[in-house]
Each structure stands twice: as C-alpha cells, then as structure tokens.
Amino acid sequence: MAKNNKKQKAEKEESGWKFWLQTIALTIALYAVIMLAFKFTLANERVSGPSMQPTFENGEKLLAVKHTNIQRGDVIILKAPDEPGAFYIKRVIGMPGDKIVSKNNKMYINGKLYKESFLDAGSKLKEGDGNIFAGRAYSWTYDFTLSRLAQSPEYQQIYSKSYLNKVKKTNEVPSGTYFVMGDHRTVSKDSRLIGFIKKSSIVGEVKWRYWPMNKWTIF
Numbered sequence: 593m594a595k596n597n598k599k600q601k602a603e604k605e606e607s608g609w610k611f612w613l614q615t616i617a618l619t620i621a622l623y624a625v626i627m628l629a630f631k632f633t634l635a636n637e638r639v640s641g642p643s644m645q646p647t648f649e650n651g652e653k654l655l656a657v658k659h660t661n662i663q664r665g666d667v668i669i670l671k672a673p674d675e676p677g678a679f680y681i682k683r684v685i686g687m688p689g690d691k692i693v694s695k696n697n698k699m700y701i702n703g704k705l706y707k708e709s710f711l712d713a714g715s716k717l718k719e720g721d722g723n724i725f726a727g728r729a730y731s732w733t734y735d736f737t738l739s740r741l742a743q744s745p746e747y748q749q750i751y752s753k754s755y756l757n758k759v760k761k762t763n764e765v766p767s768g769t770y771f772v773m774g775d776h777r778t779v780s781k782d783s784r785l786i787g788f789i790k791k792s793s794i795v796g797e798v799k800w801r802y803w804p805m806n807k808w809t810i811f
Contacts, residue, residue, distance in 0.1 A: 636733070638651065643774030655659070657797050685772060
C-alpha cells in the first residue's frame with residue numbers, strides 16, 4: 593500500500609512538472625511566433641497628429657499588414673520622407689501612372705470623377721478661426737494638378753529638373769510611386785508637399801484599429 597502511494601505521488605509530481613514544462617514551451621513558442629509575425633508580417637502603430645481626422649484620431653492604435661497589394665483608397669503607414677525615423681498615416685489617392693486633377697473640391701483620376709465617400713464625415717466638420725482655411729470643411733481640397741505641383745518650391749527641392757519636367761508633361765504619378773493624402777485635407781502634410789511615396793517607403797496597409805476598444809474597426 594505504501595509503495596502504491598509513493599508511486600502515485602511520484603507520478604503526480606512528474607505530471608505536474610510535465611504540465612509546467614509544456615506550458616513554458618508553448619509560451620515561448622507563442623512569443624516567438626508573435627515576434628516573427630511583427631518582424632515580417634505586422635506593424636503596430638500609433639496615430640500621431642490630426643491629418644487623418646475624423647477617420648483616425650490622435651492616440652489611436654492600429655495594426656498594419658506588410659507586403660499587401662496596395663490599391664487606391666487604402667490607408668497606409670509610411671516612412672516620412674522629410675523626417676527620418678518618423679512615420680505618417682495617409683490614404684492612397686494616386687496609383688503609379690494615374691493622372692490627378694483636383695478642381696472645385698472634387699478629385700478626378702484619369703479624367704473620371706473619383707468619389708471619395710471616406711471624406712463624408714469630414715465634410716460635416718468645419719475649421720475654426722485659427723486655421724487659414726477657417727470655415728472650410730475638413731475635407732476641402734484646394735485645386736491642383738501634378739503638373740502644377742511639379743512647379744512648386746517644395747517639389748523643386750525634392751526632385752531633379754528632368755524628373756519634374758516629365759511630371760509637368762504627363763501629369764502622371766511616376767512609376768513605382770504613389771500619391772497620398774490625409775482625410776483632414778486642410779491640415780494634412782502629404783504628397784502635395786512631400787512628394788510621391790516610393791513603394792519601399794510603405795510600411796503596411798492599416799487593417800485593424802484596436803484602441804480605443806469602443807472604436808474597434810476592421811478595414
């Protein structure tokens with residue numbers, strides 16, 4: 593009887609150790625999978641600034657998926673071309689080869705009206721007196737063409753004359769680049785000022801807002 597009790601006790605102790613060893617091993621494996629996912633597949637980012645209001649507010653936390661097939665209208669995280677180490681959140685408006693014209697607060701892509709339903713919420717919000725566009729809606733977009741932007745001082749500081757001459761002539765988004773804008777058009781520092789975004793500068797496409805919890809959204 594005593595031998596049986598000792599055997600049962602030993603088996604119980606062995607079972608307990610196995611359980612904890614398995615738990616530790618699974619925890620390490622899960623941690624490794626998560627780390628690999630964030631290194632190669634996911635990007636965890638925090639919204640900073642007002643440029644995507646009201647779609648995204650300052651301080652919200654997002655998950656972006658790397659290596660996706662970027663399409664017009666996607667919201668992306670990108671490496672800021674004018675601020676080393678910083679990241680911007682913007683929306684893709686122009687794909688490589690697109691001709692872009694903004695006229696009378698409407699966007700035209702390749703000669704066709706581009707319906708921007710994602711600006712509906714912002715069209716109901718107005719800028720305060722402290723803004724140079726006071727009284728304008730967040731979504732209000734001033735007139736421009738890519739050809740005209742190519743003549744701006746900002747673009748002349750970024751690109752060579754030959755590069756700009758091609759943009760002036762074609763009014764097209766250059767190959768391998770994207771034209772991005774913020775949903776809060778009156779305050780956003782985007783491709784109108786910082787130029788075209790290289791594919792290699794895109795960190796990922798925003799897929800999930802997980803914070804604050806009451807605003808969980810899958811995109």
